[in-house]
Amino acid sequence: MTLTSPSAADLGGRTALVTGAAGGIGRACALRLAAAGAKVRAVDRDAEGLAALYDEAAGAGRPGTVETLVLDLTDLDAAEQAAAGTDILVNNAGLQLVRPIEDFPPEVFSTVLRVMLEAPFRLIRGALPHMYGQGWGRIVNVSSVHGLRASPYKSAYVSAKHGLEGLSKTAALEGARHGVTSNCLCPGYVRTPLVERQIADQAAAHGIGPERVVTEILLADSAVKRLVEPEEIAELAVYLCTEQASFITGASLTMDGGWTAH
Ligand code: NAD
Helix, strand or coil: CCCCCCCCCCCCCCEEEEECCCCHHHHHHHHHHHHCCCEEEEEECCHHHHHHHHHHHHHCCCCCCEEEEECCCCCHHHHHHHCCCCCEEEECCCCCCCCCHHHCCHHHHHHHHHHHHHHHHHHHHHHHHHHHHHCCEEEEEECCHHHCCCCCCCHHHHHHHHHHHHHHHHHHHHHHHHCEEEEEEEECCECCHHHHHHHHHHHHHHCCCHHHHHHHHHCCCCCCCCCECHHHHHHHHHHHCCHHHCCCCCCEEEECCCHHHC
């Protein structure tokens, strides 16, 4: 699916930090924010992916609108520092391991929680002084249906996303009187490298082929029988950064093809 006419959000003069910007949803958010006029700081541990993003922004006639920072978000102090001075923060970086609890490596559980919950906390902490100082800020947390619902074999991911939902709502309550909104986006399955890897993992775990994983497992609860595209998530993220969205805060906006309508 191609989005031919993105909405006319104007974020000229705003700065934005996007984590996990080298691929998938983060990359789409970085490019969409840049297209709306924001000056984007793209953060990821994947230097090659960031370089490709930089080139793509320049090729789209937006040279200088995307700057890149290679950073592993397990370095929490560096994450907090990187967020200083940004007007918009998109907490997006994530990782997944599909494994039953009894086989789930404890050190991977810790890393998932660190990257997907502790780092967002530290990034928000780093961003708030500037946002509060100017009386305006936007925090967009890329959560998931798994912030609202559990699935077997995803203990760390589901725990981190449920935690992120709580963090986002707390930031919304604290930030409201400073003009800062905080929201979660809760997509169903998005067509990204993370999902391609999961399809392979689930196929191995259930002993079935990849096509059956998509139709019978991933989309079993989705009324709309397709994967959602990263650009569709980016469009909603940008809308949340507009003036028109200033009353939307503390929300968890699903984009799940009806999954959570069940
Ligand atoms: P992706 O794997 O394509 O991108 C994730 C990015 O995060 C990668 O570029 C990766 O390098 C980066 N990253 C991972 N660990 C990092 C670390 N320690 N430090 C810095 N960067 C790190 O995944 P995606 O599908 O685009 O996922 C982005 C976000 O969307 C995640 O939070 C994910 O949970 C969420 N989400 C994805 C889906 C989906 O179906 N793809 C659905 C719901 C929510």
